[in-house]
Amino acid sequence: MAELLYRIGRFAARHHWTVIGAWLALLAVTAVTYVSFAGALSSSISLPDTPTTRVSQQLQDDFEGTGAGNGSIVAETTDGEALTAAQERELVDLFDRIAEVDGIEDVTDPFATQSRVDESAEQVSEGQQQLQDGLVQLDAAQAQIDAGRDALEEQRRRAREAGTLAAVRSQLAAAEQQLDNGQAEVDRGLARIEEQRPRLEVGATLSGLSSGFRTVSEDGSAAVANVVFSLPINEVEVETKTEIEDLVADAGIDGVEVHPSQEIAQTVPSILGPGEIAGVVIAAIVLTVMLGTLVGAALPLVTALLGVGVASLASLSFSGLVQFVSVTPVLGVMLGLAVGIDYSLFIINRHRRQLKQGAGLHESIGLANGTSGNAVVFAGVTVIVALLALNVTGVGFLGLMGTVGAVAVLVAILMAVTLTPAVLSLVGMRILRRRERERLAAGERAHDDAITERDRPMSTLRACWVLGFGIAALLLVAAPATQMRLGLPDGSTQPPDSSGFRAYEVQAEKFGDGSNGPLLVVADLAAPLGEGEDAVLREQAAIGAAIDRLWSVEAVVPIGASVDRTSLAFQVVPHGAPSSESTEELVRDLRELRPQTVDGSEATLGVAGNASANIDISGQLADVLPTYLVLVVGLSMLILIVVFRSILVPLTATLGFVLSLLAAFGGITAIFQLGFLADLFGVHAPGPVLSFLPIIATGILFGLAMDYQLFLVSGMREAYAHGAPARVAVQHGLHAGRAVVTAAAIIMISVFAGFVFSHDATIKPIGFGLAFGVLLDAFVVRMLLIPAAMHLLGEKAWWLPRWLDRILPDVDVEGARLERSHPVG
Missing domain, CATH: 3.30.70 (Alpha-Beta Plaits)
Structure with a gap:
């Protein structure tokens, strides 16, 4: 691979206009395909078969x-x-x-709906009052009849004592018949009441269940x-x-x-806003300080932006065939910019070093492409594999996000190993500072590879302190992750000046938090309902009452029966907001509830609605995260064993990645869920962590962590392989690579951090999570913990079983064999 990249670099250097023209032509082609075939982006996230x-x-x-x-x-x-x-x-x-x-x-007309609800409640109330009034009247009539019978019996007794019973018998019979007729009328009235009572009770139950549901606020100011x-x-x-x-x-x-x-x-988030531009500006400043020339600083930016254009337009050209979630292209831009700048910087830095050592222009370009370019390809492929592995989760939109991100990284790699050599040839010696060119012309040569006094190993005590304190600090930062809850953005997380946020706030204030996320509940019955409307109403009242008894229910509104009368549908308004823990618990309780029907059988409940969908998506993503993490960790171990031909180096690298990942999760949870420093990061409504952020962050941060591990530890291995003592090699590799890795990390953090100030509630936590993760992994894990751990391990760090050493391929990531065959100076 190193020899092939050397030849590609030489070819690009000699034919720079051809290479530049080819990339510009490809950009034009992707622009045409985008205009011709691109479709609309979706702002909604869904999963099949939940x-x-x-x-x-x-x-x-x-x-x-x-x-x-x-x-x-x-x-x-x-x-x-x-x-x-x-x-x-x-x-x-x-x-x-x-x-x-x-x-x-x-x-729906909210005023007509509210009127019907009010009228229904009023009719039920009037019916109950009429029923009560009727009972009072019937009780009074019954009392009169009972009193009449008592009086009639008294008259009969007196007539019997007076011997006049025969004379008044007909009168007494007529009076008794009149009382019997009155009793019959009372009995008929009671029968009618008893007949109406169940329907009124059902109506009262249904009215009470839906009393918390409104379409016009109580004060009449909102609808x-x-x-x-x-x-x-x-x-x-x-x-x-x-x-x-x-x-x-x-x-x-x-x-x-x-x-x-x-x-x-919901709107599609902007790809490049003020925050993102600020991130690119910071990257430009870092490049200028690192490389010392404006030409050198501009080169990685130009290649990265061109690569982002090609990758984004090419990916979005398929949005007419495949549904793209709106955050997908933004993630591609994020990654394309960050790795595009970094990968180009690695090659440019190597080229500058070789020029200062006396290499010819085209030869130096070829060697830089074959050595650092080889490492770039290997590191980039690691990122691509981690992103493509998102497809094994079985989550469609997540796999597509990983694929688009992988395309962005692939284009960044191709840009780095083809366009960067071409532009370096075009720039020529101006890639060096003026003083560096003057020293070179005067015959001065740099010797950066020699072991010097600065490579003296750190003390063992210091290594112990650094390792212990660093691990403790990362675990402390990771602590909030134990409280992490997953969810998707709702109206409360939208920008305060957006209509989505205002609609959410008005509904919460005027109608209650639960009105922003009503649940749709379907009750499947054991047997079809009987004929008639009464059968439906009785069943709705029975099941609705069982649902209403759950503690976090605000209202239960019957919707209707299915066509085959085997199911009933309800709208359930929860007490809490869609993203609240109480609503999440309510969804679980509803799915577990088995309400008893009128005939004594049990119904099975299913739940739908936006809040329910968010819970299902978050739950499924949380379930696949451990599997994906195991896959990524296993992949990390395998790749690093092949690269470094060691068991303990990959083990420390992987454990370091897990620590920085957990700490990144802790920071995300603290800010976006618990509200720590929320105002500083523009988080006006802390809530659950974006459901797919942990798994996306795992894939991307893994790839980037391996990049920095590769560029730092490969220098340690190279020094060790050339005979330096193990602990001296650690310091030499750290000193040789930390400047460029520091610049690369700052650039990547700046690019990612630019997205933290996006107004989109989906982009903001992704930008922060990646920026914070890179910060911890690059500066704490790779530059502090890994050197300290390798110092303590000493020679054991490079131990490898003989049988494994025989079967492992020699990948020569740094292109050492190429350097030996093409010596510099």
């Missing part, structure tokens, strides 16, 4: 008007007063216009219209949502603000 999707499909198949995606349009008065009749009419007109948009199944789409929310066209937003923006209702909810107002 409990939520199965219930949603059942709703769509068996219940009319349910099962598709839905969102909300929230209206509020600007002065906090109740909506006027004129404002209500204008809002209803707006909702009617939205209902005519293609892809919209229905938009919520439910928007029902024709398709599941993740399949709704962006054009449909955009048209809704346009109609809302143009509504112009005096004294009323209208806010589409997050499901409608």
Whole structure:
């Protein structure tokens, strides 16, 4: 591989315009394919075959008007007063216009809905009052009849004593018949009441269950219209949502603000905003300080940006065929920029060092490409493998994210080993500082590879202190990760000035937190319901009451029965917000609940809805994380054993990676979930950690950790192989590689940190997690803990069983054989 890259570097140096032109042509081709074939990005994340999707499909198949995606349009008065009749009419007109948009199944009228709810409750109340009044009247009539019978019996006794019974017998019989008729009327009244009582009790139960559900706030200042789409929310066209937003923006209702909810107002995050640009500027400053020339600093930036353009356009060209989550291309840009700059820097740094040692221009370019370029290819392939391994999780959108990230890294590698040599040839000796060129012209040569006094080993006591304190510090930072909860962003995490956030806040304030994430519950019955509406109502009351007894339920609203009458659907409004622990617990409780039906059998409950979907996605990703982590750790051990021909070096490298990864998880949890330093990082609503962040961070940080391990420890191995004592070799390798690794790490941290200031709630934690992870791994693990551990291990660090030494291939990552065949100077 080193010899091949040497030849590629020489070819690119000699034919630099051809190579540059080829890359520019490829950029143009990808731009054309993007314009021709790219599709819309989805802001919704979903997984197939989860409990939520199965219930949603059942709703769509068996219940009319349910099962598709839905969102909300929230209206509020600007002065906090109740909506006027004129404002209500204008809002209803707006909702009617939205209902005519293609892809919209229905938009509910919140005022008519609230009126029906109020009327139903009033009718139940009136019915109960009438029933009570009837009972009072019947009790009074019964008392009169009983009193009449007593009086009649007294008259009969007196007549018998007076001997006049025969004379008044007919009168007494007529009076008794009148009392019997009155008793019959009372009995018929009681029968009618007893007949009506169960229906009224069912009505009262259902009314009580849904009493916490409102579409117009109690003070009348806010209303919520439910928007029902024709398709599941993740399949709704962006054009449909955009048209809704346009109609809302143009509504112009005096004294009323209208806010589409997050499901409608979600937007695709910007790829390059002010924060991202600031990250690139910091990277440029670091490059300028590191390389000493503006030309040298510009070169990695130009190649990285060109690579990002090619990779992003090429990947997005397939978005018309495969559904892309909106965060996917941003992740590709993140990785492409970071590794593109770093990989080019490694080759440029090696080239500069060789020029100062007296190598010819084209020869130095070829050697830099065959040595550092070889290490770049190996390190980059490690990152690619870690990203592609995301496909083994079985999570479609996650595998696609890994694939797009892998494409970005692959393009960065190809750019580094082809375009970088071409531009280096074009730049020529100007890659060196003026003083360096003057010294070279004067015959001075650098000798950076020699063992010097600065390579004196650290003390064993210092190594023990560094190792112990470093591990303790990482474990301390990792401690919050024990409380990590996973979830997906909701309206509360959107930017405070967004309509999604405002819609969420208004609903939470006016209707309760749970109104932002109602659950859809389907009860599967043991047998079909009997004929008639009463059978449905009785079953809804029985099952609804069982659901309502769960402690975190605010309201239970019956939706209807399935076509085959074997299932009932309910809307359940929880007490807590969609991302709260109480709602997560409620979903589990509902799925475990087996409510008793009217006939004594048990019903089985299924749960759907946005909150339920988030819980399912987070749970499934949490389940696959350990498997993926084991895969990555195992891969790490295998690769490093082959590279360093050692058992203990890979073991320490892998344990160091696990420590830095856990510490990164701890930092993410502390800031984004627990709210520590939340204001500093613009986190206005701490909540669950982004569900796919741990697994994405594991893959990316693993690859980058192996990069830094490779560039630092390979120098230690090279010095050891050339006869330096093990502990001296540790210091020599550290001194030889730490400057470029420090610059590379700062660049990568800057690029990732630029995304921390994104307004998107998905991008922000990813940017922080990667930046913080690289910071800990590069500066704590690779530059402190690994040298200290290898010092303590001494010669044992390079121990390898003889049988394993015989079967392992010699990959020669640093291109030592190439250096021997092409000596510099």
